[in-house]
Amino acid sequence: MEELKNKVRQFTARQQLWLPGQQLLLALSGGMDSMLLLHYLLEEGIRPGLAHVNFQLRGSDADNDQSFVASVAASLQLPLYVHTENTAAFAAKEHMSLEEAAREIRYRFLYHIAYAHGYQRILTAHHARDHAETILLHQVRGSGARGLSGIPVHNQMVVRPFLCLRKAEVIHWSEAVGLTYCEDRTNSDTRFARNLIRHEVLPILEKLNPGLEETLLENGRIQRELQLLADQEADRVLKKVCIRKGDDLYIGKKALLLHPAARTILFRLLRPYGFTAAQLDDILQNHTHSGRLQEAGRFRLITDRTHWILTTERNNQFSWHLIREDDRHVHLPGMRLELRYLTELPSSWNMSAERVYLRADDLSYPLLIRPWKQGDYLYPFGLYKPSGKPARKKVSDLLTDKKLSLPEKERVLVLCSADRILWILGIRQDERTRITSGTGRILKIKMLPARGSMYY
Template sequence: MFIAFKNHLQEQFPEVAEAKILVAVSGGVDSVVLVHLCKKAGLDISLAHCNFQLRGEESEEDENFVIELADALDLQIFIEEFETEAYADEKKLSTQMAARDLRYHWFDELCETLQFDYIFTAHHANDNLETVLINFIRGTGLDGLTGIPDKNDCIRRPLLPFTRKQIEDFAHLNHLKWREDSSNQSLKYFRNKVRLEVIPKLMELNPQLLESFGKTRGYLQQSSDLIEDYMSAIFPKIAKEEEFGYSFRIKLIKTLPNTKAVMYALFKSFGFTEWEDVHGLLDAQPGKMVYSKTHRLIKDREELLLTTISGEDRRYEISEGEEVVMLPIGTFQFEEVGEISESQSDNAIFVDANRLNFPLVVRKWERGDYFYPFGMQGKKKLSKFFKDEKLSLPQKENCWLLCSGEEIMWVMGRRLDARFAVDNDTNKIIRISFEP
């Protein structure tokens, strides 16, 4: 198995040869074998162990075992204890999902703080089969049927081609010790039911199930790659990046074959699940919306508009005398000038400094807001101004205002307020620019 493992690393993960690697170790046979294989291959590894404190004394014994393993192999080890059940209650997650979140958040922190290049986990072929069956039972698309990816950001899974039997045979042959997790036998977990009850029945029907699964997964992955290539080719033709997210041209989407499948591929990564509603937006009335947990899809006149969902009501203040102000939304620059050297633009205005009331306030627009548009007579409600400018709903929602006291000074990127404009009585001019 070592030769096969080493060859697999060279073919699929050549980037890890000189990398600094963090290996996730539970103490079970899979992760213990992974550690020994990596050590034997001469990789630069350290170990990370999560104590989820779910099995009392057994969890403490797992931790002690992993510490002894690190000492025996002269490896650095990191240990973290989690209040998993409290976290699961707080986030309203299952215990397994809570443990997964805590685990990967901690791994990410370790990588960022200590500059590890990659994280190795010990998922293997049996884990992959279980995952695909679970996804199939619950309902899934093509991605769910391709299983656990070999690579995912900085995570690498070098044992995926190997079966649990191969791993256990290697452990026995090399007289390795490991810990057995008693919870793996509990049928209260859905994954364990699939592992202990469903897969054995399938193996009776086809003793070569894992080999067949490996071939099928390869074919499905090729199909998935083909779809990704197709979407990469058509995306620039139907989508346009906007300040609020993306807009998609409905007319062009409708011309594509298999429209519903195209929309699934376009929007699946944004968390949408109600695919009939998403597809229905193509012919819906303007203003209709479909939500995921993180995003919103809006039917505009001739486009679908994709935006993130944000509950933040952000508001920033700028003190007098500031020259450069960096905010999360972009950077302001304030410069005193002798004259207006350029025309007003979307990203720069010239104002009468003596009319400013500090601190200046940067905020989103609110219903009832009005201003005095430069170049026009009288005041105008922002809602009417936006309508005249033919702004979409996301454009309105993402419109920022620079205010002097309670008065709007600049509808940023759109129009200066005439009350602050330079005139013949101005003796001090400030140029204000903004870079998103």
């Protein structure tokens, strides 16, 4: 068996799966594969921690496996961590298949133990046959290009030193050393998709290519390299077309749509937020429909005139704030206001969207700052009817004229005195607040960025 040990040893070194002295945690089901990996590690002088999950799917068989693993750990004096969970209940709650739920439970537990107890690597005993099954399973289910790379040799903390071995080699090695292990009777149940591929699909394909495991392993390696290149290109493009504005991400439509792989690049960006391929197709097909919205959990993608905007729901957005007459500083989301009372206008005063001068004696305190709402209106500063009287305009129309995106509109606040809007903060003052000769006290309000703010 020295030849197979050397094969694993060289594979581990070439892939740099772990360094000497690192603490290793082995996922030990009690089956042939994981027990052989434990045997190999011990012969290499490595004493790993052991982690076992009882999925409560196989009745007394699962309990017997747990007892077997416990006896192995005790006899070897190795630390053992056991987790028991009702996988069927978890699958129903999370709307997953049993296979998906078991995988989620397993890796969540393994990572928890690794972080809690200082293990640098998590080892699983997947071999080339598992890799081949995974590629075919992904191919049938339609996982996209990334799924065709199969099981990665290393993925964050998880490493798989047996991926270099064929199943036949694992069986031969186990028999040669007289390995004791548990048999999982559900492995022959072809109601499970993986078992159907294992027992019926792969044997047929191997008649066409007896070296199918090695072929798929090599194809997976090539696919991972191609995926790496694709990821690097996607990151390069996204860096050019994306702009961060506060908590929102603006994605330039025109620049991205010029790229031949625009769909793939956009999906790489959106998929981690929960957007589906069907939603992506709708986003691309309707990219000219400004205002169109797609939602994934608390995330939203809004189609604007020139950009797609990735943002979040603002369920806890700012509601209102009262300003008393003696207030001098007001802190708001993304900004702060500085208030000063003057007896006369400064000689060099000028109006701006971020600075207003109001007739203080006309104000009804407390003043109110609130988000704008549909139906709000004011008489915009400098806008007149042909008769010379101030012209009324809806706030919504002013925001549209400013070409604000939906997230930007959601952050717009108005300053009110009684029921009258005096100022759309950062946008326009009401004409009726204009300072004239003979005005008494003057309230100057200046908008400033909040310290550390990215909004203004």
